[in-house]
Amino acid sequence: MKILSAQQIKAADAYTIANEPISSIDLMERAASACAQWISAHFSSSETVHIFCGKGNNGGDGLAIARLLWEQDYKVQVYIVEVSLHATDDFTANLEKLPIQPQYIHASHEVPSITTGIVVDAILGTGLNRPVEGWLAGVFHHINNLQQQIPILSIDVPSGMMIDSSSEKSTCIHARYTLSFEVYKLGFLLPENAERVGEIVLLPIGLHPEFLQRESTPYHIVDAAMVRALYQPRKSFAHKGTYGHALLIAGSYGKIGAAVLSAKACLRSGVGLLTTYLPSCGYNIMQTSVPEAMCITDPRNELSMQFYTLVQEKQQYNTIGIGPGLGTDVSTAKGLEKLLLQYKQAMVIDADALNIISQYPRLLDQIPANSILTPHPKEFERLFGATSNQFERLSLLREKAVQYKLYILLKGKFSAIACPDGVVYFNSTGNPGMATGGSGDVLTGILTGLLAQGYQSKVAVLLGAYIHGAAGDAAAEQLSQEAMVAGDIIDFLGEIFKKLPN
Numbered sequence: 001m002k003i004l005s006a007q008q009i010k011a012a013d014a015y016t017i018a019n020e021p022i023s024s025i026d027l028m029e030r031a032a033s034a035c036a037q038w039i040s041a042h043f044s045s046s047e048t049v050h051i052f053c054g055k056g057n058n059g060g061d062g063l064a065i066a067r068l069l070w071e072q073d074y075k076v077q078v079y080i081v082e083v084s085l086h087a088t089d090d091f092t093a094n095l096e097k098l099p100i101q102p103q104y105i106h107a108s109h110e111v112p113s114i115t116t117g118i119v120v121d122a123i124l125g126t127g128l129n130r131p132v133e134g135w136l137a138g139v140f141h142h143i144n145n146l147q148q149q150i151p152i153l154s155i156d157v158p159s160g161m162m163i164d165s166s167s168e169k170s171t172c173i174h175a176r177y178t179l180s181f182e183v184y185k186l187g188f189l190l191p192e193n194a195e196r197v198g199e200i201v202l203l204p205i206g207l208h209p210e211f212l213q214r215e216s217t218p219y220h221i222v223d224a225a226m227v228r229a230l231y232q233p234r235k236s237f238a239h240k241g242t243y244g245h246a247l248l249i250a251g252s253y254g255k256i257g258a259a260v261l262s263a264k265a266c267l268r269s270g271v272g273l274l275t276t277y278l279p280s281c282g283y284n285i286m287q288t289s290v291p292e293a294m295c296i297t298d299p300r301n302e303l304s305m306q307f308y309t310l311v312q313e314k315q316q317y318n319t320i321g322i323g324p325g326l327g328t329d330v331s332t333a334k335g336l337e338k339l340l341l342q343y344k345q346a347m348v349i350d351a352d353a354l355n356i357i358s359q360y361p362r363l364l365d366q367i368p369a370n371s372i373l374t375p376h377p378k379e380f381e382r383l384f385g386a387t388s389n390q391f392e393r394l395s396l397l398r399e400k401a402v403q404y405k406l407y408i409l410l411k412g413k414f415s416a417i418a419c420p421d422g423v424v425y426f427n428s429t430g431n432p433g434m435a436t437g438g439s440g441d442v443l444t445g446i447l448t449g450l451l452a453q454g455y456q457s458k459v460a461v462l463l464g465a466y467i468h469g470a471a472g473d474a475a476a477e478q479l480s481q482e483a484m485v486a487g488d489i490i491d492f493l494g495e496i497f498k499k500l501p502n
């Protein structure tokens, strides 16, 4: 699914109006009725609905929602917040059709104290062009300070939030739900807006499919339809050689669990053969807990230069996954450097392997093209430096993926996957139950397994991120977010693979 900028959404609007064709006021009516329907499906008509409207088209939506709910016997109060002198035509047309008398608000103290019902925020939408400050900021504070039991529903965008750039400094409505039209907005996907957006509900409003299809954007959402198209079912005459041989280099004394989790996830992702390369202390643990994996050990407790010779001698590996629980010992760093000089196929690099690369940045140039890096935000910062906000971090992510010809998956909710062509995909699966030690090791295993069995890097990273999150969602559904652990993600992979064939 494409993510459009404010400018593109405006163009989509205009294209729909011209080519469906539909009048602008009827398109607004369609958007408002989608919102009114959602509200009536979720809140009883005994609730009073307090609707705050600006004077742009977001406010116009609010007025139309007010009328539609009033017609369904909701008690409705409308407050027109005088954000500007100018009102749009569609706002004015809907004001004329409003069956009740609105109250006008010119100052923060004029906001009524609301003790029951629900609040609808239709003050500012995608037309926000500067930070909200002054008395309007006071109005927003007042609304945000309403008692917790009063849900705030923002229409299209929480008022005060920019969708294409950072608005950390703008005062913003904190919504419990954002009822947004047709497409995700970039700002919804970045952690800086998490407290503002609340739960996102996307409502289709019939924007012209031709426009959506032909418009290009660097930002996309990875959804179920996309991964179903990427998934390749196994061939009936396949043998274990068909699905590749992966080498997983992981673990150090006290962190063999990371290697075990990665190995299990790699095997449960369909790899043909897996060899793990571990420090000697990991041998018994791996052979006992993952008998399907072959095991080569380094004589030391840290992985050393030996993994250089290993790879040099045994080029049969289709890919290498390196990093989980690895440690950053100097001998390991030397080994990694030699590995990068020798091994030229796309690989998966995670955790301490990334930390080593941050310590020796010259190694960045040695990473094979199309490799997949999976930093969490701290590892990303160590690798590429700090940025002043998350939109800038996203630009840096794209820049580095292009510069080094890598797939870089920046982990978190809506993990951002930047590709060597500068396109960014945001993963839509996963939940806070996955914020638990080892979840990232599982991801590395999945990606290594997919890459080894022949998926191209781009497909492996999109498919892998999606099924990792989806298996986490299935685990949380069954066990709760609190009680699930990283190993449970592996246990639910099968359930997700079963749903992939078209």
Ligand SMILES: NC(=O)C1=CN([C@@H]2O[C@H](COP(=O)(O)OP(=O)(O)OC[C@H]3O[C@@H](n4cnc5c(N)ncnc54)[C@H](O)[C@@H]3O)[C@@H](O)[C@H]2O)[C@@H](O)CC1
Pocket: 009, 010, 012, 013, 027, 028, 031, 054, 055, 056, 057, 058, 059, 060, 061, 083, 084, 086, 088, 123, 124, 125, 126, 127, 128, 129, 130, 131, 132, 133, 136, 155, 156, 157, 181, 205, 207
């Ligand atoms: N295709 C779509 O997505 C559709 C969008 N519609 C609605 O139209 C909205 C966009 O409407 P508009 O472009 O009129 O924009 P807004 O409704 O966001 O209002 C913009 C107005 O607010 C003023 N303003 C901007 N920043 C301000 C600030 N910080 N303080 C005070 N005033 C400020 C501007 O000068 C302008 O007058 C969308 O968010 C959506 O709700 C729907 O009506 C129909 C279809």
Ligand SMILES: Nc1ncnc2c1ncn2[C@@H]1O[C@H](COP(=O)(O)OP(=O)(O)O)[C@@H](O)[C@H]1O
Pocket: 376, 411, 412, 413, 414, 415, 429, 430, 431, 432, 433, 434, 435, 436, 437, 438, 439, 440, 441, 442, 443, 468, 469
């Ligand atoms: N709140 C969340 N929503 C969605 N996914 C999450 C959330 N928290 C963590 N995850 C996912 O879990 C994984 C955690 O990885 P990481 O931080 O490397 O953990 P570890 O180092 O413990 O293995 C990432 O893939 C991340 O996207």
Ligand SMILES: [K+]
Pocket: 058, 121, 122, 123, 124, 125, 154, 155, 156, 157, 158, 159
């Ligand atoms: K709004």
